[in-house]
Amino acid sequence: MVEAVEPVGRDKRVARSQAAVLAATYELMLEGGLAGVSVDEVSRRCGVAKTTIYRHWPSRSALLLDACSQMGTAVPVPDTGGLAGDLHILVEGLADQLRAPGWPAILPSIIDAAERDPDLARAHAELHRSLMDPFLDAVEQARRRGDIRGDRDPTAVVASLVGPLFYRRWFSREPLDAAFVDQVLDVALDVAGAAARQGSTSGGGARSGPVR
Amino acid sequence: MVEAVEPVGRDKRVARSQAAVLAATYELMLEGGLAGVSVDEVSRRCGVAKTTIYRHWPSRSALLLDACSQMGTAVPVPDTGGLAGDLHILVEGLADQLRAPGWPAILPSIIDAAERDPDLARAHAELHRSLMDPFLDAVEQARRRGDIRGDRDPTAVVASLVGPLFYRRWFSREPLDAAFVDQVLDVALDVAGAAARQGSTSGGGARSGPVR
DNA sequence: CGGAAAAACTACGAAACCGTAGCGTAGTGT
DNA sequence: ACACTACGCTACGGTTTCGTAGTTTTTCCG
Structure with missing residues (x-):
């Protein structure tokens, strides 16, 4: 502008x-x-x-x-070579943002306003894009590599990743602790397609240890 | 009052x-x-x-x-005897609510206000309880029956169910179509624990058919 | 039907807000 | 150095809002 x-x-x-x-x-x-x-x-x-x-x-x-x-924060797209690593970084970053003060206090207001004001709805759409594009990129890249089932809608995979975090922060208001984040990650990887996982289905929080 | x-x-x-x-x-x-x-x-x-x-x-x-x-709508807790059936009914009902006008237009406002006003935060907590208790009940009941992995936090399972729906409605604003809902259900059942599934990991949307 | 309670009406005071106008002052680029 | 532009200041008009007071009218209950 x-x-x-x-x-x-x-x-x-x-x-x-x-x-x-x-x-x-x-x-x-x-x-x-x-x-x-x-x-x-x-x-x-x-x-x-x-x-x-x-x-x-x-x-x-x-x-x-x-x-x-001007609230869009350019998030660098990670590239660890694997879907699990990329998502781990992205999700942890998002969780950190959600735990901090900052746009957790503002976003609900924007969403509320976007429900009625078309201009703000556009602004929200762009903000949302800037926040979620890294996730979508990571998922689609993994899909091209064949690490993800082809019949999964990428936007739905992203939703299953970030949806629970958002829900937890704003709707249920329960603590957004590491165990929860790990479980979400675990789930999403299952969802995504199992091709990339190495027997992690049995050990829920086990993966979180080494990565840290 | x-x-x-x-x-x-x-x-x-x-x-x-x-x-x-x-x-x-x-x-x-x-x-x-x-x-x-x-x-x-x-x-x-x-x-x-x-x-x-x-x-x-x-x-x-x-x-x-x-x-x-006074916005809490008493949702009847279904009992189809199985987790899949119960959740299907609950999630479909929630999706319907999210597609209709009504509290999709109000809840963001309440959440925004709850971020600052303690009284409204309490009201929101109660509202949230009345909305989510049926989900939690269904999950915990299934857990007692052994249909769900014991190491899963029930509230996290609920989050993986409803989080994506909320996200879709308010954050991404993408259509909340049947395919999406089916995929969410599919995912959540995988999450829940595999004990209840009968080799459906390969066939994504297949499950949604028979359960109805 | 009659007493009592509730509601309607009018009016008010104080505050906050948006957006504009005029005028003097201070800083900037050339 | 000079012209120009942005800025600060004061003041305004109009609107909306919250919450209260006093008075009259309607409605209910026994």
Whole structure:
């Protein structure tokens, strides 16, 4: 939206203002969700005048949309050579994110809003893509290698991986401990197709030990 | 909260008012989530004076809390005699609920609010219990029968069942079609423990047919 | 039918919010 | 050095909201 790239000799002031505003907006989203963000409070908190905010964003909605769009964290796609290793890294990373404060406090708000606002729905779709693409890539790559049953829908495999984690964090609110993550991984690998497993079906948490 | 039981000769008027208010509140929650409910609008919509609303609920929060607490739908626990049959019925029922309008539009809002408001967190916990208890019952019953591996945590099994459904509905927003539901069921039964399966590991969707 | 309880109505006060306008000031790029 | 632009500040208008008070009207119960 804001072309930050390009050495067009952009004014430093706008960059500083925009950064400060976005930071404060993010901070307020952490505390109160999307509904907890008011332009007045953003202005108050970051020291940027309200008029300046409206100079850069046409409306409060646009500001929120912009802030949400910048939440995508580029997750590096691992490549351990095997599906199990890749997924282990990805799932552990996701679990860490879910245990930390941060977007666990924001995502529900975005999802709620996306249920009604089409613009936010688009933003959520992109955010979701950026979060889940690594998983999908790993699964599809394994599928091409033949490590996964061909009749499994890759998106469904991903769902069986991350769904339980999300459920655990937001719906059941039970602890997201290592045993749970291990079990999810174990299950998903079973699902995926058994071709890649080496007799791990019997020992549930056994795999988690060495990998750590 | 409101003791509706008791033949204390309750006044009809209060019953009518409370019912109308709660209905309008629910309706507004459907349209705009928790944030979309204002006492003024509730009053406007159901024809009950605002002062009357405040006579029955001390604050807007209390009204929302009450409305949320009454969302629990008593799901009958099926008993087909087998884990597969029970789960099939339960999961299909859940998928139907997720496809319909109704609490798919409200739950994200509750979850978002529960992230910050302890009272709503409690309400959400109870709501969650009422929704998930049938699943947990089915799984634990199967476990007692020995149809499930003993080293599986029942709550994790439930998570592997319903997590993907929730994920699909709210996070990925991909269609919640029959094939997906079948695959989830298939997976979860594998997870649960293999004791109950009869060589179905090879045939993915095959199981869903006979069970019906 | 009559007393009592509940509800409706009107009005209010205080706060928060969005978005805009005008004007003086300070910083930037050339 | 200078013109330009962004910024801060103050102030406003309009709307929405929460919650309360006082008064009158309707409705129920015995």
